[in-house]
Amino acid sequence: MQTILLNPVSDETAIDRAAALLRAGEVVGMPTETVYGLGANAFDTAAVAKIFAAKGRPQDNPLIVHIADPDALEQVSASIPESAKRLAEAFWPGPLTMVLPRADSIPDAVTAGLPTVGVRLPSHPIARALIRQAGVPVAAPSANRSGRPSTTTAAHVLEDMGGRIPAVLEGGPCQVGVESTIVSLAGERPRLLRPGGISLEQLRAVLGEVVLDRAVREQIGDDVQVSAPGMKYRHYAPNAPVTVVCGEPERTAVYIQKHLTNETGVLCFTEFAYLFEMHEMRTMGTALDPLTQARRIFDALRSFDETRVQEIYAQCPADDGIGLAVANRLKKAAGFQVVNVV
């Protein structure tokens, strides 16, 4: 299969063509403000199966359903608690996924048989136009091959999905750069399952108490039941093993400097780049600029696969605000191989 790139800037039929593919039961790479997604009609079991095949994704890992307008929430969720209405009001459209009781119309293939469904209303105008044109909710995981770093440009999607899907819709580089925050509203108390573009602090400002799921900071063993099944897999990983170094940036830079070999790649804050100029080095913005760190993290991780590095050291961002999400993705990319420098 040849994968075509549909670009709405140069082709005014691009969104229509992508929507027609979705209606025909095909899978399309689509931009969102967080990361690119691999979309299919959420009501169509056969179309959803194609997503799992293209990604090589385990069947027990459910997909997020994307809608274009708040009213569509009723089509996908059986009941909408007050807390969901408040979160939607505050953060939609945007990088927030809510886990809610599922509607019967959502097939098991989407929810992996769970009684709940993850729902998100993205803010990217091309994503919303596409979903509206398709006329159905769109199930979409991140558009990387399973286990790889997520895709934040159309070129990344072509890298991972070229030949596996009919089309990718161009939407420019993703402005958030890490995936949506996932909060479950299906239990007794709101629970953060995955940190992302909306911070824990922002959620707490609206909801009061929000429980932080264990899987956000720790490695979860295979035998443990996790709330977001995706959190248990090795994920976001470049080919070379990653070590995340946490602590004061000045100290973590020195630590990495001491452990370097000729075959080490370094992912560092911009102000420390001069220390690593002789090495395969990528910067992720300054230590005080978490929004830039989030935008660059996946592209930086991916880019090491074009080099010969045998190991990668990464400075760990502070874990407040969106930094919690960036630190989480790095630690997962490292399989929780973390050094704490004191």
Ligand code: TXA
């Ligand atoms: O920003 C995003 O959320 C992106 C863009 C494309 O929207 N999508 C994304 O999807 O990150 P994916 O499939 O890579 O990650 C979805 C995560 C997985 O960890 C999955 O286990 C969890 O959401 N999830 C989905 N439905 C769930 C549910 N009903 N209950 C708990 N976790 C769920």
Ligand code: MG
């Ligand atoms: Mg993903």
